[in-house]
Amino acid sequence: GAVVSQHPSWVICKSGTSVKIECRSLDFQATTMFWYRQFPKQSLMLMATSNEGSKATYEQGVEKDKFLINHASLTLSTLTVTSAHPEDSSFYICSASLGQGFSTDTQYFGPGTRLTVL
């Protein structure tokens, strides 16, 4: 149980284009989903927290107009990297939680999406 999928697993795009990454909870309804970014050999950095039906809460320093998050249903959240540039290349990981987003609610992680911007 508690399986989270991401699609695509790997994407290469040209600079200036937009890329959408999907995160789905396959066997449970996720009240809260989280989006992380991970640089090579580094830890995960939380980008934003989203609750179904409401606007995402972005961490300090994360541009909400660049990283658009939509959490339209209890099983799907999307992250759109708009006008991507090479510095946006990274490993993006989502997680989903049954709870209301309190840190004591266990998070289940997706397999990640590798984004490369040329």
Place this chain on the structure above:
Amino acid sequence: GEDVEQSLFLSVREGDSSVINCTYTDSSSTYLYWYKQEPGAGLQLLTYIFSNMDMKQDQRLTVLLNKKDKHLSLRIADTQTGDSAIYFCAEAGGGNKLTFGTGTQLKVEL
């Protein structure tokens, strides 16, 4: 902000025990987690411990928590080559997010 530190690399021989250490600064931590990340993959939850416990055992995994020193460790008994991965500790304190450690790369040699 809160800080979680781990050593970067650990190498052990197959069959030996591995001990991965983690220190944190948030005195209000309620839950502490250990996650495993294999190359190119997301994070797999291994185990967690509530802050009022000092030990938790789950098959080959033993978690020790010294709340006074804010020190957490993960012991893997009879380490196998399939255990080679990066291990992250994470703490859940006040607020609604996890703070992850820097990650420890475990290499298991034959």
